[in-house]
Amino acid sequence: GVVFLLFDIGLHFSLGHIWNARRDILGLGPLQVILCMVCLSLLAIWTGMPMDVAIVIGAALALSSTAVAFQAINDLGVQRCPIGVSATAVLIFQDICAIFLLIMASSLGAEENSLGTQLATAGVKAALAFIAALLLGRFVIGRYLNSSRKQRMKNRLLRWHY
Numbered sequence: 001g002v003v004f005l006l007f008d009i010g011l012h013f014s015l016g017h018i019w020n021a022r023r024d025i026l027g028l029g030p031l032q033v034i035l036c037m038v039c040l041s042l043l044a045i046w047t048g049m050p051m052d053v054a055i056v057i058g059a060a061l062a063l064s065s066t067a068v069a070f071q072a073i074n075d076l077g078v079q080r081c082p083i084g085v086s087a088t089a090v091l092i093f094q095d096i097c098a099i100f101l102l103i104m105a106s107s108l109g110a111e112e113n114s115l116g117t118q119l120a121t122a123g124v125k126a127a128l129a130f131i132a133a134l135l136l137g138r139f140v141i142g143r144y145l146n147s148s149r150k151q152r153m154k155n156r157l158l159r160w161h162y
Contacts, residue, residue, distance in 0.1 A: 021086070041154060
């Protein structure tokens with residue numbers, strides 16, 4: 001579900017937008033996640049939870065629901081406003097964090113691999129998936145869309161001419 005949601009957001013958020021929002025993605029996003037995670041983790045530790053469980057719970061609660069927040073941004077019509085662009089950038093950062101949070105949560109009971117090894121493996125897999133999606137989008141899907149667009153234009157011209 002997260003992949004399809006990111007795909008939908010990505011349709012409206014080009015690489016140029018990501019570059020322009022890099023301060024929000026790499027500045028505001030981590031700041032929001034870290035501050036919320038620390039506060040919520042401390043609250044969980046205060047209630048008597050073990051530290052590793054409290055950190056995972058704090059990190060999970062620090063993340064917003066991208067589907068709900070993105071729908072609210074669209075309903076308010078602020079997608080292109082500075083607040084909407086910043087909020088979308090923070091949501092993208094949170095979705096990336098969610099992937100690593102799932103790895104971290106699954107490693108709590110695991111003894112065979114360290115958390116660092118699992119995070120590094122997930123990072124490499126994510127980078128490979130990103131590169132594969134970029135190449136498929138550029139060379140396969142782009143050519144398909146261009147060829148089908150040319151065919152539709154040709155059909156329209158033929159119908160208009162006759």
